[in-house]
Amino acid sequence: MRPAPPPREPSAPTPLTWLYVPGDRPEVVAKALHCGADVVVVDLEDAVAPDRKDRALRATAELLSDPAPGTAPVHVRVNALDGPLAETEIRTLAALPGLAGLRLPKVQGPADIHRAAAWATTAAQPAAGPALTGRLATGRRARSPAAAVAPLTTGTAHPAHPAHPARAARTARTARTAAPGSATATLTPAAPAPAALPATPALYALLESALGIEHAFAIATAHPALRGIALGEADLATELGVRDEAGLAWPRSRTVVAARAAGLAPPPQSVYPDVADLEGLARSCARGRALGFLGRAAIHPRQLPVIEAAHLPSPEEVEAAAEIVRAAGAEGGAQALPDGRFVDAAVVAGARRVLSLAERRN
Numbered sequence: 001m002r003p004a005p006p007p008r009e010p011s012a013p014t015p016l017t018w019l020y021v022p023g024d025r026p027e028v029v030a031k032a033l034h035c036g037a038d039v040v041v042v043d044l045e046d047a048v049a050p051d052r053k054d055r056a057l058r059a060t061a062e063l064l065s066d067p068a069p070g071t072a073p074v075h076v077r078v079n080a081l082d083g084p085l086a087e088t089e090i091r092t093l094a095a096l097p098g099l100a101g102l103r104l105p106k107v108q109g110p111a112d113i114h115r116a117a118a119w120a121t122t123a124a125q126p127a128a129g130p131a132l133t134g135r136l137a138t139g140r141r142a143r144s145p146a147a148a149v150a151p152l153t154t155g156t157a158h159p160a161h162p163a164h165p166a167r168a169a170r171t172a173r174t175a176r177t178a179a180p181g182s183a184t185a186t187l188t189p190a191a192p193a194p195a196a197l198p199a200t201p202a203l204y205a206l207l208e209s210a211l212g213i214e215h216a217f218a219i220a221t222a223h224p225a226l227r228g229i230a231l232g233e234a235d236l237a238t239e240l241g242v243r244d245e246a247g248l249a250w251p252r253s254r255t256v257v258a259a260r261a262a263g264l265a266p267p268p269q270s271v272y273p274d275v276a277d278l279e280g281l282a283r284s285c286a287r288g289r290a291l292g293f294l295g296r297a298a299i300h301p302r303q304l305p306v307i308e309a310a311h312l313p314s315p316e317e318v319e320a321a322a323e324i325v326r327a328a329g330a331e332g333g334a335q336a337l338p339d340g341r342f343v344d345a346a347v348v349a350g351a352r353r354v355l356s357l358a359e360r361r362n
Helices: 026-032 050-064 086-093 110-121 165-175 182-187 210-214 216-220 233-240 245-261 278-291 301-311 315-328 345-358
Strands: 017-022 039-043 074-077 099-104 203-207 226-231 296-298
Touching (some): 026 050, 086 099, 210 233, 278 301
Parallel strands (some): 039 074, 099 203, 203 226
16 A cells, blocks of 8 residues: 655645743733744743733733734634633633634643534634623724634635645534535525525644553544644643653654654744753754754743754754755655765755755844
8 A cells, every 4th residue: 555645735834933931921922023022922821820811811812803913913712621611711702803823732632622612613702701892892803914834714724724634524423414415505696695604723732741642543543623732741741750851862762753743833832941051952953853842832032042053053054955856856656865875755845844944043
């Protein structure tokens, strides 16, 4: 049997830097939106004290009522899906035009993704969330065209990976649930058209438990709107009783493999908590990149250039990749380089990814 083709790379550049900022501090969020991060993640979870959760939600909703709240796309990390806050947060925010993605913490299995998606697609209904006035109570409006990740309509194929077997199978299963005869409904103009389902915003699952790691691939293929997975290493290390990074080697590799097997982009690394240790951050990023991660979450703007530099290819890597692509030319099949190295289609594809990443270097 011929092996399945490798996953397609996303048409839009994969973010390298994801900057977390506390949702209850609008002035900090405003600065973060213009500090150079590829994505700004407004945090409603760990960064916000319990007595300020409502304040954080309302400030975030006000921010995202603007279709273009800043130069970087805005994601929101909501509170735990099995807690009392997540449903209201998702229903409140999902329909707002400035939202580029929802980050779902402590995901344990596919059911968590389906529950979050269901809350998001009913966000526009009046009874779905808290009483909001003015433009926060309106339905879904057009999103900013500059958003890094566009929303998906429930049941559509993943646009960045349309040919990947896992996603194609999942999309086919979703499509089979569509109402019979919907393809011919437009041939009867006199009949009122059924209301379209609200679009599902891009969803990102954070794996922070042993059970989440065990279900990594099932989570990564749970829903067409699921755009990425990532590790939450602090909670995971606590649950596992891990005392150093060696104990996280397998969960890290498992996450990378699950993401790629599902046709998703390589996951970003978890945060490096010591914002003063930039040398340690650079070394940690190098190790993560060697494991297959791409990019990293950050908690301070000073970490951004270090993360970006570590995850971009070096001049030597760019030169080697260019040599491989030149040698391959327009011909298929295996190639032998002058120095004796053997390259095939997979190696050439990897070289092209390196060159694509190198274009992002300023």
